[in-house]
Amino acid sequence: MAYVQRKISFAGAPDTNPETKPFWDACAAGKFLIRRCTACRKAHWYPRALCPYCFGDCEWVEAAGKGTIYSLSVMTRAEVPFAIAYVALEEGPKMMTNIVDCDLGALRIGQSVKLKFVPSEGGPPMPMFTPA
Ligand SMILES: [Zn+2]
Helix, strand or coil: CEEEEECCCCCCCCCCCCHHHHHHHHHCCCCCCEEEECCCCCCCCCCCCCCCCCCCCEEECCCCCCCEEEEEEEECCCCCEEEEEEEEEECCEEEEEEEEECCCHHCCCCEEEEEEECCCCCCCEEEEEECC
């Protein structure tokens, strides 16, 4: 059975704070940033001030916006069906996100996906993914 997403709707804009402002400002400019440790060089998600692996300092880096579906759940009984997924980013971290603009019934674990910014109501666009 095919579940095609016809519209995306969110209750509101994401919450922002001084620590996440650079991330959301970059989203507004069409860039998807992740944090990378300046000591061990590992990238992580969600963005944190200190590296979760070695407590080193981190820097913002622009991610490629490419990944694969690591796990997936399609909410077929919602008023507007949607897919929530963990996407393994090319840089390494796994990110919880939505898969949009696709046949939800055709999504598969391991499938290649690419970044797509989705507008929010009155806030910065949200980074989500769509089949590559
Ligand atoms: Zn580190």
